[in-house]
Amino acid sequence: MNPSHNLKKIQDTIPSHVKLVAVSKTKSPEQILEVYQAGQRLFGESKIQELLPKAEQLPEDIIWHMIGHMQTNKVKYIAPFIDLIHSVDSMKLLQVINKEAAKSERIISCLLQFHIAEEETKFGLSVQEAEEILDSEAFKKMQHIQIAGVMGMATFTEDHNQVKKEFLQLKKYFQHLKDKYFTNDPNFCEISMGMSQDYLIAIEAGSTIVRVGSAIFGER
């Protein structure tokens, strides 16, 4: 199947309150343009060095999300235009984003990435680490960050119950932080979970943003 056909099929399975990020990592500008021409405007990349040349040559009305682990020394390149950073996993990173957002006179929306999978390798915070960030004086002084919600990746497994359990855990973390820190903040509203293999399970568990790559573009 071609990417635009895949896109349409996936769109048909996603309720209107859930945003679809087309994950275009490793895919060429031509492949991205094909999906753009089928109507998709929201794309996600996992590496800054890959995102930059694509953002430069592709249409300006593309909305770019950063979904991968970031090195602090590259944040400055995306601060002028990035719409949402899904992958905030340290205070140090948040401080750099805040500083670079200030230089661009922007407020950058960020999600706190949580570790919900069984695998050790996946990045992400624990609830305790997230609370340490949100409780800190340094965080409270940040004028150029909007925490817009949470993000997580489930274990790579065929076991649907396991995946569902992990997504429900992330939803619980979201609700806990909402109640404790963001009760009066309507901008704290996003739960980014679900990829090609598990986005329907994620939506059942309360996802508001799904990040789908290979099911649209084909295997990487």
Ligand SMILES: *Cc1c(COP(=O)(O)O)cnc(C)c1O
């Ligand atoms: C690559 C990637 C995706 C998309 O994965 P697919 O299985 O191709 O849908 C989603 N989220 C993150 C963080 C990724 O790195």
